[in-house]
Amino acid sequence: MTDPQVALLMLGILLCCIMLGFPIAFTLVAMGVGFGFYAYYNPALPWHENNILDLLVNQTYSVMTNDVLVAVPLFLFMGYIVERANIVDRLFFSLNIAARHIPGSMAVAALATCALFATAVGIIGAVVTLMGLLAFPALLKAGYDRKFASGVICAGGCLGILIPPSIMLIVYAATAGISVVKTYAAAMFPGLLLAGMYMLYVVVRAMLNPSLAPKPPKEQTDIPRSTLVWMVVTSFVPLALLILSVLGAILFGLATPTEAAAVGSAGGLLLAAAYRSLTWDRLKESVYLTVRTSAMVCWLFVGSWTFSSVFSYLGGEQLIEEFVLGMNLSPVTFLIMAQVIIFLLGWPLEWSEIIIIFVPIFLPLLEPFGIDPLFFGILVALNLQTSFMTPPMAMAAYYLKGVSPPEVQLVDIFKGCFPFLMVVLVVMVLLYNFQGLALWLPDYIYNVRR
Numbered sequence: 418m419t420d421p422q423v424a425l426l427m428l429g430i431l432l433c434c435i436m437l438g439f440p441i442a443f444t445l446v447a448m449g450v451g452f453g454f455y456a457y458y459n460p461a462l463p464w465h466e467n468n469i470l471d472l473l474v475n476q477t478y479s480v481m482t483n484d485v486l487v488a489v490p491l492f493l494f495m496g497y498i499v500e501r502a503n504i505v506d507r508l509f510f511s512l513n514i515a516a517r518h519i520p521g522s523m524a525v526a527a528l529a530t531c532a533l534f535a536t537a538v539g540i541i542g543a544v545v546t547l548m549g550l551l552a553f554p555a556l557l558k559a560g561y562d563r564k565f566a567s568g569v570i571c572a573g574g575c576l577g578i579l580i581p582p583s584i585m586l587i588v589y590a591a592t593a594g595i596s597v598v599k600t601y602a603a604a605m606f607p608g609l610l611l612a613g614m615y616m617l618y619v620v621v622r623a624m625l626n627p628s629l630a631p632k633p634p635k636e637q638t639d640i641p642r643s644t645l646v647w648m649v650v651t652s653f654v655p656l657a658l659l660i661l662s663v664l665g666a667i668l669f670g671l672a673t674p675t676e677a678a679a680v681g682s683a684g685g686l687l688l689a690a691a692y693r694s695l696t697w698d699r700l701k702e703s704v705y706l707t708v709r710t711s712a713m714v715c716w717l718f719v720g721s722w723t724f725s726s727v728f729s730y731l732g733g734e735q736l737i738e739e740f741v742l743g744m745n746l747s748p749v750t751f752l753i754m755a756q757v758i759i760f761l762l763g764w765p766l767e768w769s770e771i772i773i774i775f776v777p778i779f780l781p782l783l784e785p786f787g788i789d790p791l792f793f794g795i796l797v798a799l800n801l802q803t804s805f806m807t808p809p810m811a812m813a814a815y816y817l818k819g820v821s822p823p824e825v826q827l828v829d830i831f832k833g834c835f836p837f838l839m840v841v842l843v844v845m846v847l848l849y850n851f852q853g854l855a856l857w858l859p860d861y862i863y864n865v866r867r
Contacts, residue, residue, distance in 0.1 A: 420456070424733025427452045431724070441770050442713065445720025446473070453727045473723050480718045484675060485591045490711035491678030492582055495685040497703035499656070500543050502689035505534050507652035509552050513633075514645055521623030521630035523559055524569045525616050527552040531573025532612045533653070536580045536660050541805060545574030545813050549820040560631040563825055565622070568833030571813040572615055572840075575805045578768060579798045580608035581664055582681070587674065588714065588772050589794045593780055597674045598667055602859040603791045607799065610854065611844050618840050655691070659684045668862065714769055721773040734781060741782055748786040749849070752793075755779050756800050763804020771801070795855040796848060802841045806834040
């Protein structure tokens with residue numbers, strides 16, 4: 418068996434282990450070390466001086482000193498502390514009243530709340546679960562169709578993957594070796610476009626079929642203007658200012674992503690204190706969740722970089738590249754093939770595993786096909802929206818089902834997600850045909866350094 422064949426065997430065993438449910442980070446480390454002993458075997462050296470052991474230590478040190486990845490725990494902490502500050506209930510209620518004259522006003526308010534909250538938190542499970550506890554019962558009580566309301570919560574909860582300051586975009590930038598700042602700039606318009614298209618779909622559906630989204634009774638929305646303004650100011654403005662200040666500092670070069678994330682974490686603490694929600698238990702829980710999630714991401718990087726180093730050394734990466742280039746695909750066909758594979762991987766895997774393990778297989782192929790890695794990253798982020806909402810492994814649907822009333826069936830949630838999947842596909846087609854939606858802003862702001 419040749420070395421490239423051993424590399425393909427290595428990849429096949431990894432996929433089998435993932436499907437069997439083994440812990441992915443440590444499976445990657447075990448596979449990298451195990452096959453590394455074969456790849457770097459030198460009969461003149463004892464087994465404990467094999468180069469794979471030095472490689473593992475060096476990769477671990479590289480991950481722990483990576484400046485880009487320092488932003489991950491800081492943004493996670495900001496998200497977790499904001500999530501526990503009881504801001505979302507005020508935000509949803511005030512936006513619902515402010516949008517009372519729009520068809521499907523409560524669904525529009527839920528999407529706007531999801532977009533803003535997902536931007537601050539960036540964790541799909543947390544956003545879908547919290548909005549499922551807060552907004553979903555309110556939508557059902559107001560007479561909204563179960564499927565329609567389910568789709569709204571699931572679609573809105575997934576926006577945190579795409580809209581900055583997304584944790585996924587930081588991880589992709591570190592994996593692809595590109596600027597986090599440019600990646601954030603590239604994601605701005607597509608993220609806002611997707612959120613806007615969701616809201617447009619909701620309004621049009623509510624206009625065509627008012628029974629899906631009944632108008633709220635006048636007594637529930639008849640609030641003095643001064644009271645409404647105060648509600649919006651105290652619920653929407655503080656969180657929006659926190660997010661905009663963090664993003665603005667990053668995009669305009671006033672601070673690095675790590676520095677902005679640190680300021681955002683401090684701002685989240687101040688915001689929680691201002692809302693009188695900062696308790697010792699909540700702070701301790703936020704720190705614990707931050708450490709747990711950050712450790713998972715870092716060990717995934719250690720395992721992935723060790724695995725990919727051995728895989729590349731054995732010639733697996735070159736074999737895949739030669740195979741794909743030998744198919745004589747056009748750039749559009751390659752993009753479609755890559756996105757279909759990533760879409761299928763999104764059923765059994767989390768986004769972190771897809772970005773860290775499998776996306777690097779496609780990255781060396783971008784240059785031969787003339788594809789900008791920024792553009793590819795935004796397509797992947799859009800694609801992962803569909804993975805979280807597509808049966809049979811639609812994680813957003815399962816998150817919502819876990820907190821839904823018993824009468825809401827999983828099939829109802831799946832059916833409610835399908836129209837929003839079509840919206841995502843429309844945005845992906847627009848992005849395919851108008852790449853400037855992703856590339857114009859980074860070109861405009863950073864054209865001197867591009």
